[in-house]
Amino acid sequence: MILRPADEQELCETVRAAASAGTRLSLEGGGSKVSMGRPVDDCRTLSLGAFSGIADYDPPELVLTAGAATPLSQIESALAENNQMLAFEPFDLAPILGGEPGVTTIGGVVASGLAGSQRLVHGGVRDHLLGFRAVSGRGDAFVAGGKVVKNVTGYDLSKLMCGSWGRLAALMEVTLKVLPRPASQATLIARDLDPRAAWASFARLLGSQAEIAAAAHFPPGTLEDHAISAVRLQGFAPSVDARAAMVERIGSAEGYRRADASVATGIWASLRDLSVLPRNPAMWRVSLPARQAPDFLEAFAPGDVRWVMDWAGGLIWLSTDRPAEMVRTAAQRCNGHAMLLRASADIRRAVPTLHTQPDALARLEERVRRAFDPASVFETGRF
């Protein structure tokens, strides 16, 4: 039976009782990511569903506070009404994992720490979480950070919560920095570049004054028969037009041209649902220094992997039947790391979701986790 504490006090008591009884708790918001991680059965699911709703949102302050279980869709529509956005482009894993889109909660977005294409220049979830309220593994409620956009008071525990996968504390409330939604955007594309040429063109454009907001590359056979390299510009219309002309000039050798709006929409949507990649093989998310993306891809025989490249090369979404060991070794050789997103239960039982850290760092991480959760209440073994 799922535990459903109704308020902060019940949540504290539930966690304390679990710590005392030796029960492990798997935290759940919208449940959109239940099929991620190692399958575990000796733990209780703790729903944070009671902590839902937008508590405070004053658009000119650029700050929004909401319950952790508030659906992302609800937050995005409140922001859209005020021409604002979460600039990190929250990443909804549901379409990849086979669930319903929009179920994911803002707490789930924070706990996974996954951001979309704009992360390249706008920063990730970590750069937009200003503060939070949570219950630690000791069953103590605590706050960290603040509710204003600029704050260095005390330790920045918000950073630790982003990408903690429910292993530090049960989130009740989050405060996020929000930004104006761009008035206009444009996408420019070039065809037939190989990964190295695509990376080089992205590097040149990102080093220019064109203020690229996102840059992605699709090999032949994903979006169309040709390889497609795409860069996105956004901002006020006169600025976007001037910068589009700049991209056409700087990217003339590659033939960058402005794409139709419908083509552009399709390109960026495909990086949100990854519908261009096959679902059956294991799916990985590889984060690495952009310049090493081509080296990473060359580690595989062409027929062995299907992939798309985002963040100008810094992120590769990969579908492959090749062994986990091979993917992780290739990522590590390129100074990167690989997260297992989607795989059969058998693979997930054998392969950890998160990349293993070097020893000294792993020990430090372990001590930091115990600082929040000394009795390992939240260590279900899933991540």
Place this chain on the structure above:
Amino acid sequence: MSLKMPEPDEGVIARRAEIAAALRAIVGEDNVIDSPTGLRPYESDGLTAYRQVPLLVVLPETTAQVSRILAWCSEQGIKVVPRGSGTSLSGGALPLEDAVLLGLGKFNRVLEVDYEDRLAVVQPGVTNLAITKAVEDAGFYYAPDPSSQIACSIGGNVAENSGGVHCLKYGLTTNNVLGAELVLMDGEVVRVGGRTLDASGLDLLGVVVGSEGLVGVVTEVTVRLLPKPEAARAMLIGFPSVEEAGHCVADVIASGIIPAGMEMMDRPAIHAAEAFVKVGYPLDVEALLIVELDGVAAECTHLLEEVEAIAGRHGAVGIRVSTTEEERNAFWAGRKAAFPAVGRLAPDYYCMDGTIPRRQLPRVLKRMGELSEHYGLGVANVFHAGDGNLHPLILYDANKPGELDRAEEFGNDILRLCVEVGGVLTGEHGVGVEKRDLMPEMFGEDDLKQQQRVKCAFDPDLLLNPGKVFPTLHRCAELGRMHVHHGKVPFPDIPRF
């Protein structure tokens, strides 16, 4: 001085010569300073109200030396205070009588620049401005720009999570670093973050940035570089009231514009700055806004018109737009010289750093005026208006008995007010010793304990920079204690610190 620091360990002080010898064996004869005249320059940082000559100063040159120093001090139970350039405004590098002051000034090299992946690997003693200087010929820069950027080190910026006038658009230090090499108190060297955008495990880099020298010593930093914008234009806008200036700021942001910088000064600050640098600030206004817009030329032109129209709706007087780079720099000159300018109004000033929700500005300024009267001390305000970060400068004379104490009380009242209206104690200067005892105004006991438990994960013996940030330093063993039910600890198999 009302500040209470941890009781010095007389036993350690008595061992001074022996400690100097041990450290000289690691770093060489010349890299340990222990003469009274040599130690004097290290007695304070940018918060000069507090002074303490350190036990001795050690100036290592390599990560291996830092590791050996920390490991040795850790074994011997000797406290260590790390220091960059010593420009902290919160006393983050204030020495202790019984602690080794570890200076990172010799770590002054830019190790690598990668323009294609837009990053630089630098040693912590490199100054903030030197990073930009190293890459500007290629058209790049490092975005965070604290006012002390000519002197402050990137290692200090990491420790304090420093900001600057451009951080609403470009972020603080934490948003502009990718990785760091960190030496823990036991001498272990770890790398947090790297050259990827995402951390592979917990975002430890995120908690190292802004940890004020309490969790480890940073010996290398990887920073992000940005291409220099094609154009930057600044506007000077005068307002008949602070309220109208505040409404103008809110409307600019509500209209979807995030200026590169948006600074406000009140009447006393305007007058002081103008008298100091004579750049033509209007003297007949109650508030002055400097709005800087950057990007491609077409964007600047477009946004200048938009901001001008918004300002016009709020009773702006005397709008001036920079037409040349010299003029833009002149607009900023007064603001950037505001601290020394205000410094001419009184023998001493005390700079505060709270952040408030911008909508609370009129209420906060009104109350600040009342407090100024109550304490009989003048105050001038400069304000990062875009992000609500206030810098009230309290004027006093340390030679007059009681004025320093009154200035501190006044400052504390301002910070309490910031918290009361929904803001925070410090927007960019850090807690240090200055705001340490005010932490309970903003955080409850459980909140502070949770932060300190994270500190304990890095430095279980509390030897790194003690007396900073936390008003009460609990022993880590005490913090690690769990509730015990029916005489048994849950999960006895799990290691605890």
